[in-house]
Amino acid sequence: MSKIFTMVSLPGAGKGTLCSQLSKNIECISAGELLREEINKESHIGKKVKDIVAKGLLVPVDYIIEILFKNMQDKSKIYILDGFPRNLEQALKFDEILLQSNDKLNNAIYLKMDEKLLNERIFGRQICPQCNLSYHKTLLPPIKENICDKCNVALIQRKDDNEEVLKRRIDVFNKETIPLIDFYRERGILKEIDASQELEEKVKILNKILKGD
Ligand code: AMP
Numbered sequence: 001m002s003k004i005f006t007m008v009s010l011p012g013a014g015k016g017t018l019c020s021q022l023s024k025n026i027e028c029i030s031a032g033e034l035l036r037e038e039i040n041k042e043s044h045i046g047k048k049v050k051d052i053v054a055k056g057l058l059v060p061v062d063y064i065i066e067i068l069f070k071n072m073q074d075k076s077k078i079y080i081l082d083g084f085p086r087n088l089e090q091a092l093k094f095d096e097i098l099l100q101s102n103d104k105l106n107n108a109i110y111l112k113m114d115e116k117l118l119n120e121r122i123f124g125r126q127i128c129p130q131c132n133l134s135y136h137k138t139l140l141p142p143i144k145e146n147i148c149d150k151c152n153v154a155l156i157q158r159k160d161d162n163e164e165v166l167k168r169r170i171d172v173f174n175k176e177t178i179p180l181i182d183f184y185r186e187r188g189i190l191k192e193i194d195a196s197q198e199l200e201e202k203v204k205i206l207n208k209i210l211k212g213d
Contacts, residue, residue, distance in 0.1 A: 002072070002074070002075050002076070002077055002078070002079055002103055003077075003078040003079070003106050003210070004072075004078075004079050004081070004098070004103055004104070004105050004106055005078070005079065005080045005081070005105070005106055005107050005108070005109055005209070005210065006080070006081045006084065006085060006094075006105060006107075006108050006109065007019075007028075007080055007081070007082050007083075007108075007109040007110075007111060008083070008086065008108065008109070008110055008111070008177055008180065008181065009110065009111035009112070009113060009195065010113050010115065010118060010170060010173050011118070011122060011166065011169045011170070011173070012113075012118050012121035012122040012125060012161075012166075013111045013112075013113040013121070013195040014111065014113075014121070014134075014195055014199075014202075015030070015082045015083070015111055016030060016033075016082065016127075016132075016134040017134050017136075017140055017199065018111065018199070018202055018203065018206060019080060019082055020133060020134065021199065021203045022080075022203070022206070022207070022210075025076075025077060025078060026077070026078045026079075026080065026210060027071075027074075027077050027078070027079050027080070028079075028080045028082050029068060029071050029072065029079060029080070029081055029082065029084075030082040030083055030132075031064050031067075031068060031081065031082065031083040031084040031086075032053075032082075032083050033082075033132050034067045034068065034071070035049055035053055035059065035063075035064075035067070036053070036132075036158075037132075038067060039053065045063050045066065045067060048063065049063055053160060054159060054160060054165070055165065055168060056160055056165040056166070056167075056168035056169040056172065057168065057172065058086060058087065058172060058176065061089060061090050061093055064084055064090070065093065065097065068081065068084060069097065078210055080109075080210075085180060086172075086176060086177050086180065087176035087177060087179070087180055088176075088179055088180055088183060090180075091180055091183060091184075105189065106189070106212070107189050107190070107191050107209055108180075108181070108184035108189055108190050108191070109190075109191050109192075109193060109206065109209060110181050110184075110190060110191070110192045110193070111193050111195045111202075112192050112193065112194055112195055113195035113196065114196070115170065117195075117196065118166070118170070119166075121136070121139075122161050122166055123161065124136045124137040124138055124139065125157065125158065125161055126142075126146070126155035126156065126157060127155065127156060127157075127158060128148035128150070128151055128153060128155055128156075129153065129154075129155075129156050130148065130151040130153050131148065131150055131151050133148060133149075133150060135148075135155060140199075142155065191209045193205050193206060193209075
């Protein structure tokens, strides 16, 4: 049986950065990143979701399930699903799928951040168009300005990291994801990590959660 975790947060809280610090047997799968890949490939799903993602709204759950679960076939791995589920509807579908494959959700991890910090986090964010690694102009800068340390290509800003779309993504989080967090809290499987701590500290806490301590 795989060990399965999910991680949710406001946009820009640093889920991607945290995931990039974990060891190799832990696989972080970002729903948003998979969607962006489909959009870049102009695949069947990519074409359907492009406008929805550009607006900062949630795409239909069946598309997410289709692209997510083909990446989760190794039973010896620890998986962290970054950004899935995002609401109660998705959580209930997820439960059904896990039940069918005899798996269970170990913990839901909430990377908790004050909404006031969000603008600084989001507008300084840069990603590598090739490997998807996340950087931040001041908080986590690359060695060479605007260049990916790993791929040596120019970093870009995400199209949905702009003021108007960000407002909508925060709205979606408050309306859809907060009830999901409450649902996992009531189930007794919610773990919270304060996003304002140093990265090293957050990695330590996350690794403890993943080990089940
Ligand atoms: P993220 O990279 O997590 O910020 O997600 C970027 C965008 O992808 C979101 O604003 C949504 O449009 C879409 N998205 C990501 N995860 C999901 C999900 N679980 N359900 C629906 N849409 C999603």
